[in-house]
Every structure is written in C-alpha cells, then in structure tokens.
Amino acid sequence: MRTPAGIQKCLGSVNDEWQSGSRGGSGSNFSRAMVENPQKLRKNLKMTESDGYDLPERLKRLVETIDIANIFTEPLTRSLATLLEISAAEMNSDEASVLIRDGDEGDLRFLSAIGKVAEQLINIKVPAGKGIAGFVMSSGQPMAVADVGEETSFYSEVDRTTGYSTQMILATPLSHNGEVIGVLEYINRRGDPPFEPFTPAEMDRAAAFAMPIASLVNAYESAKLFRDLGEKILADDSAGDLGPVREWLGELRDSAEHREMMDLAMLIREVAGRGEAERILCKEMLESIVRYSDSKSEISFLTL
Amino acid sequence: MATVPETDIGMFERGTRYLQLADDWRSATGRGVSIAIVDSGIDAEHPDLAGKVAASVEARVENKRVVFDPSNSGDSAGHGTACAGIIAKISPDAQLFSVKVLGAAGLGDGQAFLAGLEYCIKERYRVINLSLGTTKPQFFSPLHDLLDRAYQAGCIVVAAANNLPHPSFPSVFSSSLISVIKSGETDPLNFGFHFGEVIELTAPGVNVRTPWLDKGYRTLTGNSFACPHIVGIIARLMEKHPEMTPFQVKSALYAIARDNQYRNA
Numbered sequence: 233m234r235t236p237a238g239i240q241k242c243l244g245s246v247n248d249e250w251q252s253g254s255r256g257g258s259g260s261n262f263s264r265a266m267v268e269n270p271q272k273l274r275k276n277l278k279m280t281e282s283d284g285y286d287l288p289e290r291l292k293r294l295v296e297t298i299d300i301a302n303i304f305t306e307p308l309t310r311s312l313a314t315l316l317e318i319s320a321a322e323m324n325s326d327e328a329s330v331l332i333r334d335g336d337e338g339d340l341r342f343l344s345a346i347g348k349v350a351e352q353l354i355n356i357k358v359p360a361g362k363g364i365a366g367f368v369m370s371s372g373q374p375m376a377v378a379d380v381g382e383e384t385s386f387y388s389e390v391d392r393t394t395g396y397s398t399q400m401i402l403a404t405p406l407s408h409n410g411e412v413i414g415v416l417e418y419i420n421r422r423g424d425p426p427f428e429p430f431t432p433a434e435m436d437r438a439a440a441f442a443m444p445i446a447s448l449v450n451a452y453e454s455a456k457l458f459r460d461l462g463e464k465i466l467a468d469d470s471a472g473d474l475g476p477v478r479e480w481l482g483e484l485r486d487s488a489e490h491r492e493m494m495d496l497a498m499l500i501r502e503v504a505g506r507g508e509a510e511r512i513l514c515k516e517m518l519e520s521i522v523r524y525s526d527s528k529s530e531i532s533f534l535t536l
Numbered sequence: 537m538a539t540v541p542e543t544d545i546g547m548f549e550r551g552t553r554y555l556q557l558a559d560d561w562r563s564a565t566g567r568g569v570s571i572a573i574v575d576s577g578i579d580a581e582h583p584d585l586a587g588k589v590a591a592s593v594e595a596r597v598e599n600k601r602v603v604f605d606p607s608n609s610g611d612s613a614g615h616g617t618a619c620a621g622i623i624a625k626i627s628p629d630a631q632l633f634s635v636k637v638l639g640a641a642g643l644g645d646g647q648a649f650l651a652g653l654e655y656c657i658k659e660r661y662r663v664i665n666l667s668l669g670t671t672k673p674q675f676f677s678p679l680h681d682l683l684d685r686a687y688q689a690g691c692i693v694v695a696a697a698n699n700l701p702h703p704s705f706p707s708v709f710s711s712s713l714i715s716v717i718k719s720g721e722t723d724p725l726n727f728g729f730h731f732g733e734v735i736e737l738t739a740p741g742v743n744v745r746t747p748w749l750d751k752g753y754r755t756l757t758g759n760s761f762a763c764p765h766i767v768g769i770i771a772r773l774m775e776k777h778p779e780m781t782p783f784q785v786k787s788a789l790y791a792i793a794r795d796n797q798y799r800n801a
Binding site: 338360361362363364366367370371372373374375376379380381406410411412429430431432435465486510 | 572575576613614615638639648667668669670671672673678696718720742743748749752754755756757758759760761
C-alpha cells in the first residue's frame with residue numbers, strides 16, 4: 233500500500249509538510265489534517281475486509297471516511313455556495329448554480345447550486361453543447377434568455393426532474409487563465425412571475441462575480457485531483473494508477489504558456505551570459521516593455 | 537458607392553468618391569450576398585429561415601485535423617438559429633451558410649472556431665458572422681493571421697465582443713475585422729460607431745426576439761445578438777456595392793453611424 237511518502241515521491245515537488253505532521257507548530261492545520269486523516273481513511277477503508285463490525289460502528293466509520301474524502305474540496309464548495317448566495321442576492325434572484333466540465337468531451341455537471349431545488353441539481357449532467365449552459369461553455373459568450381419557454385429544451389428536461397419552472401436565465405462563462413472551465417447561471421427573479429428580464433448591467437455584474445467563482449472552481453478541480461489521488465493511494469487496491477495525475481502535470485508542463493515562459497527564460501539567460509553590456513541592455517529593454525505595457529493597459533476593458 | 541473606373545484623375549479625387557454613399561442600401565435585401573454563420577448550426581426548418589439556408593457543414597475531427605462534412609443535424613443549442621434569424625430579418629434575401637463548430641464532441645473551443653473561420657475564408661463567403669470568441673492567449677497569433685487572410689481575401693469578418701472584463705479574441709483586433717457590442721437600441725439601422733474604442737460598433741443586443749429551436753422564439757440578450765445585426769446591414773450594403781472591400785465596408789458603417797448620431801441628436 234502506498235503511503236503519504238509515496239505520494240510525495242510521485243508528485244516530486246510536494247512540500248515535506250505532507251508527511252511530517254510531527255513538525256509541531258510549523259505545519260499548517262491543513263497539512264496536519266492531511267497527515268492525520270489519511271490514516272483514519274486507511275483504517276476505515278479496511279473495514280470492509282473485516283468481520284464483526286456492528287452497523288452503528290460501520291456507519292460512524294463511513295461518515296468519517298466521507299468527511300476525510302471531502303477535506304480538500306469541502307471548504308471550496310462551501311465558499312462557492314456562499315458566493316452564489318451573495319451574488320444571487322445582488323441579481324435579485326434566489327436560484328444560482330455553477331456547472332463544471334465533466335470529462336473531456338465538453339459535457340457539464342452541476343457542482344454547486346443554491347435555491348429550492350439545489351440538492352436535486354447537484355451532479356445532474358448536461359451533454360456537450362446542450363442548453364444555454366452548453367452553448368456558453370463552448371462559445372465563451374455570456375447570454376441571457378428572458379423566456380426559456382416550455383418546449384423540448386434541455387431546461388424543460390431538468391425542470392421535469394426537479395419540479396422547478398425555469399423561466400429566465402442568465403449564463404456567463406467561468407474563465408481561468410483564458411480557458412473556459414465552467415458556467416455560472418442565475419435563474420428567475422425573487423417573487424412570482426412575470427419577471428423583469430436580466431439587464432445588461434446585471435450581465436456585467438455576473439461577469440464580475442464570475443472571476444472569484446472561477447478561481448474557486450479552479451482550486452476545487454485541483455483539490456479534487458489530490459483528493460482522488462489520496463483516495464486511490466490509501467485504498468488497498470489502488471495499485472498506483474497515477475495516470476491522471478501524470479497527465480495533469482504533463483498538461484501544465486506542455487501548456488503553451490509554460491513553454492513560452494521557458495523559451496523566454498532561456499533567451500534571457502543566453503543574452504545575459506554574453507557579457508555585462510548585453511545584460512544591462514536586456515534589462516533596460518525589458519523594463520521599457522513593462523513601462524509600455526503598463527501605459528497600454530490603461531485602455532481598460534472594463535468598459536465593455 | 538460605385539466602382540471607380542481607372543481614370544487619369546488624381547488619387548485624392550478618386551479616393552473621395554468612395555465616401556459618396558447613396559441611401560439605396562436601406563431598401564436592399566441582401567440579395568446575392570453569401571453570409572457564413574460560424575456557430576452551433578442553423579435550424580433550416582424554422583419558418584423564418586425556410587429557403588434561406590443555402591448549405592450547412594459540420595466540423596469533425598479526423599486524424600487530429602478538423603474537416604467539414606455536409607450537415608443535416610440542424611442546431612445543437614439554438615444560438616446559431618437565433619443569429620441566422622436576426623440576419624434574415626434585416627437581409628431576407630441573403631444566402632446563409634451554416635458552419636457548425638460548436639457542440640461537436642472532442643473539439644476544443646478555440647480549435648473549432650479557428651477551423652470554421654479558415655473554412656469560410658477558403659469558401660470566400662463575403663460576410664462571416666462570428667458570435668464567439670476565445671480568451672486563450674495561444675490563439676492570439678493564429679487568429680490574427682487568419683483575420684489578415686480574410687481581409688486580403690475580401691471576406692468581412694464581424695465578431696461579437698466578450699462581456700467579460702478582459703479581452704477576448706478576435707473581437708479586440710480592430711484593424712482586420714468589425715467588432716460589435718450590444719446596445720439597448722431596438723432599430724437595427726440605428727447602430728453606432730465609436731472610433732477609438734476597443735469595440736467600435738454598437739447594435740441592438742438587449743431583449744432581441746428571434747427564432748430558436750423547435751420552431752420557437754426567444755428573447756435574448758448578449759453581444760452575440762448585436763453581431764448579426766451588423767452582418768445584416770453589411771449584406772444590404774454589399775448587395776448594392778458588391779465590390780466593397782472590408783476597409784470600405786468599415787468606412788461606410790462609420791459614415792452611416794455618423795448620420796445616425798446626427799439624427800438622434
């Protein structure tokens with residue numbers, strides 16, 4: 233069975249705190265919890281192999297296991313729900329949700345939701361390109377629909393599942409580092425229909441809320457990866473399938489942005505290695521580019 | 537605006553003739569103008585679009601390359617149909633070409649719409665409606681190249697701005713395409729032009745009633761719906777002046793918007 237040290241070996245650059253909970257005050261609560269709880273999880277996962285547990289004990293252990301499994305992601309999903317509450321109030325709406333990628337084929341699933349049918353929405357899947365959310369995800373374009381309608385749309389299918397009546401929707405993409413990683417939606421207004429349509433100013437407000445929400449979603453996706461990794465490693469039958477982790481790290485290394493940064497760093501090193509005059513010239517040129525870029529960025533895109 | 541014959545008059549005089557734009561485009565219907573809609577497909581069966589969609593193709597990945605096949609899968613999201621409906625209302629005789637790049641499994645967003653744009657340039661569609669964009673920095677350069685190719689080929693690319701508080705491509709490229717942002721205006725002919733702004737054109741894009749899936753209609757808000765309004769106007773201009781270059785089209789839009797501004801004041 234793999235241990236936290238094994239995880240560190242696999243990940244290479246993970247801080248020592250991962251395994252050295254005994255450092256006393258130096259480690260954060262988070263890292264200490266990570267050390268303590270996997271042991272619990274390991275113990276709990278073994279319970280299915282053992283005989284003689286009575287039902288209450290098994291249930292207690294199951295609950296503990298679930299808590300541990302969610303230790304990475306739960307604070308993030310809780311923060312997401314809080315942000316949804318705050319932003320929905322701003323939009324004079326009670327119903328909001330966050331959808332994220334599900335697999336590599338463009339499908340979406342509800343990650344977080346607030347409102348009357350929030351619990352039913354969680355983990356409902358939206359096939360690639362379907363519905364307003366699917367379109368916003370694939371096009372990167374925010375949009376609002378004032379009359380979602382009663383026909384055979386994706387929303388009527390969801391409504392049939394939840395018993396809710398979607399009349400109006402505002403959907404905006406969640407972007408992180410230029411990539412659309414999910415969709416933020418607000419549904420209907422407070423009170424009874426007919427509702428006032430969402431305004432362009434509210435679309436701008438939703439886009440502003442989308443920024444911190446996208447950061448949380450990105451953090452959630454990373455945390456989930458580690459959570460899944462932890463679960464696999466701690467499960468006896470994990471057999472060390474670290475493919476997804478390697479793939480994720482590979483993607484980071486292979487990203488165009490990362491490659492460009494590496495090229496730039498190598499170029500600077502090469503120029504700087506050619507002598508004092510080159511070093512000074514290179515530094516001055518880079519500084520003037522920064523100054524130019526700063527002055528250019530005064531043209532604000534916030535006016536859009 | 538008429539074709540200027542090669543004469544021995546001076547460059548300056550010839551140049552100024554380009555700006556003498558008659559009002560005949562106002563009664564035009566986009567006849568003979570090909571318009572590509574790079575989007576989620578078009579429901580050609582919608583009553584508002586019957587007989588207006590000349591051809592539909594759909595992106596597919598083959599050996600890591602994007603290829604386009606004839607499509608009869610209609611619209612996967614409703615958005616392409618909505619855009620087509622707006623164009624058809626303004627220029628009912630224009631020929632619409634659906635280039636479906638959204639909703640196909642396994643296609644990255646930027647990759648799909650880059651391929652769609654390239655296809656439209658190869659096909660030499662006169663006007664290209666791009667109600668989509670990407671914020672991925674790696675697409676900045678290839679998109680820029682493609683838009684230059686479109687410009688040189690005489691294809692007029694009209695893109696929707698992003699509502700997000702950061703730039704999206706290609707809408708921030710100002711020289712080689714026409715970018716549009718929504719306004720609360722309802723008259724499609726009463727559009728605006730703000731020279732010096734990142735996004736120059738404003739057109740109706742708030743609560744626009746337009747065709748949707750299942751022969752229905754929706755009331756929609758977004759820059760996506762401002763973009764096809766300008767496409768419809770360009771089709772009218774190009775019916776009357778088929779020789780117009782992208783540069784001239786932009787000048788004409790600027791001139792008309794100045795008239796609008798004057799009239800509104």
